[in-house]
Amino acid sequence: MPEEPKQHQETDAPKTNPHLKNKPKHPKRRVGLWTYIISIVVALGVGVGGTYWFIGRAVSQQLSSMQQTNSAMKKIQSVYETISDNYYQPVNANKLANGAINGMVNSLGDKFSEYMDKSETESLNDTIDSSFSGIGAQVQKSGSYLQIISPIAGTPAKKAGLKPKDVIKAVNGKSVAGKTLTEAVNMMRGKVGTRVNLTIQRGTSTFNVTLKRAKIPVTTVDYKLVGGSQKIGYITVSTFSTNTAKEFKTALKALDKKGAKKLVIDMRGNPGGLMTAALKMASYFIKDGKTIMQVQARDGSAEKYVAGKKYDGGFKETKPTTVLIDGGSASAAEIFSAALHQSAGVKLVGSQSYGKGTVQTVTSFSDKTEMKITVAKWLTPNGTWINKKGLTPDVKAAEPSYASLTIVSKLSDLQADKVNENVKTFQKYLQALGYFKGTANGYFGTTTTTAVKAYQKHAKLTATGKVDKKTLAKVETELATKISDNDKAYDAAMKLIKNTK
The missing domain is CATH 1.10.101.10 (PGBD-like superfamily/PGBD)
Known part of the structure; x- marks a missing residue:
């Protein structure tokens, strides 16, 4: 079974207690937990009237919960042992453990909580890091094959001398003809440090080249100046990853140098990502001290996250701004959009957003698997929970079907x-x-x-x-x-x- 996990997440969470060490082999006297709790109840109950009933009830509820948990764990252990000892074929212990974990997580009925195997964990981490392992070339379908649009600077593709309009005909001797774009791209991806052989057609000549796969950074922010003399900066954000806030700030500064007077920020189709990136980016537009979002814990208490140097480092953007949203704008994209809308007076344009109002944390296990579970609700600055409702744009303009x-x-x-x-x-x-x-x-x-x-x-x-x-x-x-x-x-x-x- 997976060892005790280490957690990496967007918000702080309680850490697991360390195991006690250096216990005496033969303790003189061991006071049981039940004896300890009952002693407390009796001590507090004597002479305090109603307090006795209140505390006794609270402790009773706690004891009941502990008994239920203990009973459930014993049942899981019993099932595990029964299968291991009696199933007609040998059973892999890790497979049983992973099945039990998957079952527990799936029983929550929350599609945002999941247990991920190694490949799924790598995919999630690639998304968070805004990178992947491959050759580093932007490609498109060209007839039966793939054509390179542009090799990315500093990547294996660029170093190997691949050029725009080069056609990739085969990967490791297997033709890409008949493959979808995704299938063909996946053929070129693999673990960092492994090698991949490509058959390239350039003009009338065909040759083979071997590249060593590397970690390839992915740009999540794009920008350009539009609107003619109006000089409007148009920024698209595809996801909220590790480098997104930095890329976003770079885009804002670059547009400023180009003379941009106003901004349109496109969050359509952005599925979200890191909450920390959304906090930083929203803080650029919001006055210090004003609320970016709230996070509500299970007990109902809410923590406010406010704009300030902690997130924006003192950088502020004051140009008139509009944000585009649609049904694909979710999670961190909604945090950003709602913050600008409610705390900076920015108008939203487009169609109703997705409506994901929950926060997840990721727990990493020693076998390189991970578990992602929902730990809290997030609320807009004014305290609204948009889960399964989404943000309503000020100006509705739906895309064609x-x-x-x-x-x-x-x-x-x-x-x-x-x-x-x-x-x-x-x-x-x-x-x-x-x-x-x-x-x-x-x-x-x-x-x-x-x-x-x-x-x-x-x-x-x-x-x-x-x-x-x-x-x-x-x-x-x-x-x-x-x-x-x-x-x-x-x-x-x-x-x-x-x-x-």
Whole structure:
């Protein structure tokens, strides 16, 4: 079973008591816990009337709780021993222990509390650290293969001389043809220090190159100057990771040097992350002493987190600002947005946010597994709990329905007479582009074939009615362009900020 854990978390938590050492082998007299508690009750009860009843009741409840816990632990131990001793095949002790832990965590009925194995733990830590182990190249689908958009400076890809427009045809001798973008990227990822061989096509020549995987940092903040003479700084934040607050501050300073007069901060699709990052970033915009958020413990007591040098280091941003949110804005993204809205008077634009109003801590075990559990509620500055409700924008501007469509994960699903979810998604792609007039039912029939032919003719492809890699890539690219061109929430935010003084 996992050893006693070490905890790393966003908020302080009680530490486990150390085991007692140097106990005498033969103690002269041992006073039992029951005797000790009963003695206290009697001592306090004599001559104090009602106090006796109150304290006696409290201790009785505590004893009952202890008895229930002791009984439950004995039952778990009994089940464990019964399975270990009597199951008709040998049982792995760690597997049994992990199963018991998973069962206890799952019984909470809280989707944000979970027990994670080694790979899940690594994935969570990569997200928190805003990094991953790989070669360090931004890639995109290009026909059957992957094309490098740009190698990241200082990474194995850059050091190996890989260039933009290089095509990755195979990884460790296995072709990436037919793989989804995610599948192909996962083929290149692996443990730090391990090697991966890539087959690269550059122009008319093909060659192999071996790279040593390394830890690759991921940028979580992007920014640019928009709005023409209005000079509006547009910042997108994809997640709240270890370096996000630092990247955000860098973006604010860079936009200031470029002459930005106002700001639009896009939190759409941001699933959250570290509470500490949200506190720092919110503090940049809020006057010292004003509340950023509150954290409410199980006993109902609430701790206020207020803006100040502790979080912002004295750096403040005072430009007129607007924040974009949507149904994908959750957790730390909501903490940041609510703080600016309620404590800095910033208007929110977009659609209702996700509504995750809880705080989790992560406990690390010696076998490199982790357990994440919910330990508290977080409240907005004015004390509102937005859990399962979300933040309501001041200006509602929903994105078109096709903006939230998922990707087609398997090209081979898109064939005549097949019925599946990928066909349904592709039908919705064609609907959004104006080529599919029927009902998106997931059946690749004559209506779908006709729509595919019409699109292929429009895209100057051979009108076969069959969905090949070129057709899918063209559809995806055109749909992405349409989504960008019809971003009503972005347009509403720009209109609002332009009229803000």
